[in-house]
Amino acid sequence: MNIAIVGAGRRCRAFLEAISRCTFEDLELKVVAIADKNEDALCVRQALKHGILFTKDYNDLFERNDIDLIVELTGDRQVFNDILQKKKKSVRAFDHRTAQLFWELNRISAVQERTEQELVKAKSLYNIFINELMEEDLMIISPSYQILDLNETLSSKLGFKPKELIGRYCYEISHHQDAPCEGRDHPCPLRQTLRTGKPSQTTHVHRGPKGNELFYSISCHPIFEDGEIVAVVEISKDITKDINMQRRMMQQQKLVSIGRLAAGIAHEINNPMTTILTTAMLIQEDLDSDDPIYKELQTIVDETLRCRKIVDNLLDFARQTKPSKEKNDINKIVMETINLTKKEAAFKDIRLGYDLAENLPLVHVDKGQIQQAMINLAINAIEATEGGGKVTFTTRLASSGEAIEIIVSDTGKGIAEEDTPRIFEPFFTTKETGTGLGLAITHGLIEQHGGTIDVKSRMGEGTTFTIRLPIKKGEEDVH
Template sequence: MNIAVVGGGVRCRELIKIIKNHTFREISPQIIGVADINENAPGFILARENGLFVTRDYNDFFNRNDIDLIIELTGNMKIYNDILKKKERNVRAIASKTARLFWEISRISDKQKQTTERLQETKKLYKTAVNELIQEDVLVISSDYRVVDANDTLLKKLGLRRDEAIGHFCYEITHHKDRPCSGEDHPCPLFQTLSNKESFQTTHTHLDKNGNKIYYSISTYPIFDNDTVTGAIEISRDITKDINLQKAMMQQEKLASVGRLSAGVAHEINNPLTTILTTAMLIQEDLTPDDPIYQELNTVTDETLRCRKIVTSLLNFARQSNPTKKENSINAIVAETILLTQKQAAFKDLVIEAHYAEGIPPVNVDKGQIQQAFINLIINAIEAAEPGGKISLTTHFSPLNCMVEIMVTDNGKGMTEEIIDKIFDPFFTDKKSGTGLGLAITHGIIEQHGGAIDVKSTPHEGSTFIIRFPVTKGDTHAAEPPHSDHR
């Protein structure tokens, strides 16, 4: 569409610019000429600079036959009427006022364009923030539980592309379930936010591929459309490390207080216990074994001996603070410990198997203490196993993180989650004659050596206690392979 403009003012200049720079979808307008009596009018100058036809007399337009539209921009009705009279029938004309109307409309859409541009920028900012800056997992969910968006951190964890997540149910992609989360341990935060129109915070416990617990802190924030909640933003964070640290600190605190207490009390109790024991035995010397008092004194001595065992354990427990560390072969310590416990195992018709990893570098440990820790674990395993059962000790070295791992596995009675939560507590026992200090002591010893102890167990199937030690820096030369097998 060829356009001629009458009036070369500011508006004419803007019109030339817009038509030049804008991509039109349906028509392809172009200005082919500008008329103005003032040759210095801005539109006139721009037209000349752009090589367009310029004239001081708009009547020149009527001599041309390539014009489709004449736009009158002077605002002078006489000129417009003159144009209407002189133009060919197939040439259209627009008066200044009509042109202004479209002008205003175009300004409105310009503003809209700016708003759209700003919106695009905000979106870009949101994407950068959510995907690159926020390290938490972010999920935008609609009220029908379908994923609207997910950030890169979460998608990476789930191993999904964005298009594989969007449109699917949140519980499907995050929990591999066919219905929303529910129950006291696993409340659905989205459900709470949709019903209460408020943010909600909860913790979910999951298991990783090795069966270890992972704790997630999940928060949902409602998305409002007027007064209706149309969905929620869900932000979740792996708080496993924090929880484990907290648990370890609580355990340390418990152990420390029991240690302090026992150090003070154990000594005081030991002496009167010895007196009770010797007195009971002295009285027994004057009696015959079939005397009923002799029998009752047996109970006194048995129970006193039991108390002595507790006191000895308490003293061991209190003494754990000063390990004398030396370089030791972990395989050799395990082998010796098995020798020490083999009799008890055989007594219950149990086999102790050993699987030694080769090339484990020496570890800097107090041999006596570590042996004590292993003995506690093996004795527990013996006590948990049924006659004819099996106990195995396995050593492993991972050069990547320079850690030595020792696993004590039994196929005994196993433990429930509730029991596992308590086993490292001092005095927790389910045994008639147990002190409940074995694992507390073991835990303390391992911690003292900068290691960690972990447990996995299934009721009626068995338990595995895993101990990990760091290998001392610089000790990366391999130790000799094990010298014996205890199958």
């Protein structure tokens, strides 16, 4: 459509700009002529530069055949009326007010277009941020606990597509509950952020598929709109590895300090105790075993022996020196352990069984130390098992092929859930005559070999300890 403009001032410039921005699908707009009685008007030079016809008298426009539309932009009503009267019937005309409506509409659509472009840009940045850069689990949650959005890291962990989870409640998805979280293990950081309007952080303890503890650090950050919280960004991070590492370090530090303390006092106590023991036994020799004093002395002997056991264990602890490693056949060590503990087992009518993998590689270990670790596990298993029960020793190559697993399992009473995290602590015991050092020593010995020890237990069903000893490269000679 060819356009002629009457009036080359400010309105003309706005109109030209609006036209240059417009893209109409089936309409090509082209300004072919401009008329203004002032030849210095704002757009005259621009018109001439672009080869647009310029005339000082708008009457020249009515004679032309190449004009489809005349736009009056002088703001003078009389000029428009004059145009309406003189123009050819086939030529359309509109005045500066209609023109203004046109460029306003155009401006709005330009702003909209810009906003849409900005939205697309923001959305793609947001997607990159939450799905590609963010390794943690992220959810955006409404104040009514509904999921507004979540990242792919989290949705794939949950086994869904993000859109299948949007709109559902966060507690339903994360905790399979029908109400928001609460309690010591599950304080709700979202609730706190909604209450205080400030970011909040907490740690949740979950159970993994194998009953293991998983720790999640959860932080919530509010999003405000007009002073109101409209959503909360919740980021959760699996910190199980960090917590376990911290625990191990604390355990190690405890072991070191107890070891030092033990080394200091054990020898001092051993001598007087030997004196007490031998004196009590000597007096017993002169007495008849029915004598009541004989029995009192027996109590002294028994209790002194118990003290000696504690001191011996403490000394074992203190002796946690560097292992002197040699190539060893783990199956041989297991068989020797069975031989050393079979009397105790037989005494309680407990069967000792074994299932040892063939062709295991030899491993570099301190035989005495691994033996001691296994005896501790075997004795615990026998102590926890009733007559008629069974303790089984298994060896195998770990599925990774990089470690040998030694498994000691029993059909005994099991370990209470609340005790499980404490059993490797020095002095933790549930037995009347226990020192609580057996597992602490075992743990220390296995760690010194670069290995790990885990426990799985169910009350009333039994307990399984798994030791993993690494096979270092170059040590894979099969015996």
